[in-house]
Amino acid sequence: MLEIEKDVRRVTFAIPFGIDHVHCYFLRSSGGGWILVDTGLGSRDPEARWREALDALGAPVELIVVTHMHPDHVGGAADVAALTGAPVWQGRADHEQCRRAWGERNPERFAEYWVRHGMPEETVAGIVAESDRLVEAVHWVERPDRLLEQGDEVDGWRVELLPGHADGHIALLRDGVMIAGDTILTGITPAVGLYPNSRPDPLGDYLRSLARIEELAPRVAYAGHRDPVAEPAARAREIAAHHADRLDRAVSALDGTPLSAYEVSLALFRDELSTTLRRFATAESLAHLERLVREGRASRAGSGYVRAAPIP
């Protein structure tokens, strides 16, 4: 466990896929205990996973806050709640999405979605199998003790609703310190994808969230992965520029013949990708294509997309 600044401690767990680690944060509470933000993946042996960190704190965990419903953030929520007896608070919109994703799984509908967007059947089969494995590590909480909204206060920290990477993603802000989840990261850009049941324009949401981070201009953002973001406002601008460029590249990939999101992903992400990463790439391409439709630069054609005809 690392004390990254006064009253903020960080514990890092290895994860077996994607980015190879995740950070969880302990914030000193006004009562002298700790607030845990994010919980890593669910574990078969929560005691072994958490005991050392919990003992090192020297005071009880009084509250658990989840920034978003992705497995590496919400996955251990029920585990650590059981170990500590602490209540779990989660964003209202995020919990709704969490319930849809993990509580009402519908593998056929999930498979149909990727097929419709052009993914080859064998890749889809791989995605469904992976998702079956992943759900085992998502120990989410069906009834959080409180559902958080924009502007709510959590022991002096203000809740900021920053959708995009996840529809109901929240961050906590106090005295220039942001506990950012995956809204903003150092060195890599947070994935922004369109998934079944998600809000219709996640990239539009995300670009607004980046503008909000720029406006809030925290001194530092402690994120779910990698190093702290030293200049969050500048990093938000950089990430926005990256998406503007990717939008241009997505338009360039289109012409008058409808292309599926999968085909566009092959143009945008040319490397040979694992099944998981190709799923991310396809969802990310979809998010960009739907943004382009809203900007009048692309049109839907069946389940594919064409470049919008120039206005005569």
Ligand SMILES: [Zn+2]
């Ligand atoms: Zn994450």
